[in-house]
Amino acid sequence: MLFNKNTLNGVGLDLKLLWAGYLYNNLHIEQIPMSAFTFKTLFSNPTVKILDYSVLDCSLDELMLNSKCLISTINQYSYMVAEKDEDFKNALMGSDVLLPDGIGVVAMIKMLRGEKVKKTTGYDLHQHLLKKLNAEGGSCFYLGSADRILEAIKKRMAKEYPHIKVGVYSPPFKDQFTEQDNEDMVNAVNAFKPDVLFVGMTAPKQEKWSYLHKELLDVKIICPIGAVFDFYAMTIKRPSKFWIDLGLEWFIRLAKEPRRMSKRYIYYGPLFILALLKIKVISLFTKQQQVAVCPVYHQDEYPVMILQTKHSA
Numbered sequence: 001m002l003f004n005k006n007t008l009n010g011v012g013l014d015l016k017l018l019w020a021g022y023l024y025n026n027l028h029i030e031q032i033p034m035s036a037f038t039f040k041t042l043f044s045n046p047t048v049k050i051l052d053y054s055v056l057d058c059s060l061d062e063l064m065l066n067s068k069c070l071i072s073t074i075n076q077y078s079y080m081v082a083e084k085d086e087d088f089k090n091a092l093m094g095s096d097v098l099l100p101d102g103i104g105v106v107a108m109i110k111m112l113r114g115e116k117v118k119k120t121t122g123y124d125l126h127q128h129l130l131k132k133l134n135a136e137g138g139s140c141f142y143l144g145s146a147d148r149i150l151e152a153i154k155k156r157m158a159k160e161y162p163h164i165k166v167g168v169y170s171p172p173f174k175d176q177f178t179e180q181d182n183e184d185m186v187n188a189v190n191a192f193k194p195d196v197l198f199v200g201m202t203a204p205k206q207e208k209w210s211y212l213h214k215e216l217l218d219v220k221i222i223c224p225i226g227a228v229f230d231f232y233a234m235t236i237k238r239p240s241k242f243w244i245d246l247g248l249e250w251f252i253r254l255a256k257e258p259r260r261m262s263k264r265y266i267y268y269g270p271l272f273i274l275a276l277l278k279i280k281v282i283s284l285f286t287k288q289q290q291v292a293v294c295p296v297y298h299q300d301e302y303p304v305m306i307l308q309t310k311h312s313a
Contacts, residue, residue: 045063073099093206094211144206193219210222
C-alpha cells in the first residue's frame with residue numbers, strides 16, 4: 001500500500017487517529033525509512049522544508065490546530081531580513097505554522113524543491129479564523145496599531161461577525177517596548193482570554209514579540225498579521241482580487257505606498273532573487289539537495305511503504 005500526499009491531506013484527524021491505532025495493533029511495517037514516514041505524520045500539518053524553514057503545504061481548511069499555536073507568515077522580505085536578524089529568524093523557525101505569504105516564497109519552493117504550494121496570506125488567515133469564530137461564538141483580540149484603527153475594526157466586526165466577542169489594546173508607539181509595556185500588553189490580553197490573538201506591530205517586531213511572549217499569553221492561537229489591521233479597518237485599501245490572482249499585489253501596493261514599500265520590494269526584491277539564484281547555482285555545482293520535504297510522499301525518492309498483516313500464532 002502506497003501513501004501519497006493526497007491520501008494524508010484528504011482525511012481528518014479522527015481518521016488519522018484510527019489509522020494509527022490500526023497500524024499499531026494489526027500491522028507489521030517493513031522498509032519504511034524514518035525520514036520518509038513516522039507516526040508524527042499522522043498528527044502534523046504537511047510542510048515543505050525549504051532551507052531553514054518548514055512552510056505549510058495544505059489549505060487553511062485542512063489546518064490542524066490541537067494546542068496553543070503560533071501562526072506566522074514568511075515572504076521574500078521577511079526571509080531576507082531574517083538572514084541578518086537572528087531573533088527574527090528564530091521566531092519564524094519556532095512558529096508552529098509558517099504560511100507561504102508571497103509569490104517570492106512560492107517561487108523559491110518551486111525553483112529549489114520542485115514543489116507547488118499555494119500562496120496563503122495573513123489576510124486569508126484572518127478571514128478564515130473570523131468565519132470559524134463567528135460560527136462557534138468565539139472571541140478574538142487585536143493587539144497593536146492606533147486606537148482609531150482598532151475602533152474601525154470593532155465597528156466592521158459588529159456588522160460582519162456579530163457573534164464574535166472582540167477586545168482591543170493599542171500599545172505605545174515606539175521602537176523598543178519596556179518591561180512595563182510588555183507586562184501591560186500581556187495583562188490586557190490575559191484579562192480578555194481570547195480564542196485568537198491578532199498582533200499588528202509590523203514585521204519583524206510583531207513576530208519576535210509573539211514568539212517571546214507565547215507561553216505567557218492565555219490564548220489558543222497567536223497570529224502576527226501586520227498590515228491586515230489596516231486592510232480590515234479599510235484605512236488602506238488592499239489590491240483587488242484581479243491583481244492578487246495575477247501575482248501583482250506587491251506592485252499595486254508599491255504604486256500606492258512607494259515610500260513605505262520601496263525598501264521591501266525595490267531593495268529586498270532583487271536581493272532575494274540574487275540569493276535564490278546563488279543557492280540554485282551552488283546546489284547544481286555540488287549536486288547536493290539544499291532542501292527536502294517533510295513528510296516525504298514521493299515514490300521515486302524513497303522505497304515504497306510495504307504493509308504486511310501480522311499472522312496470529
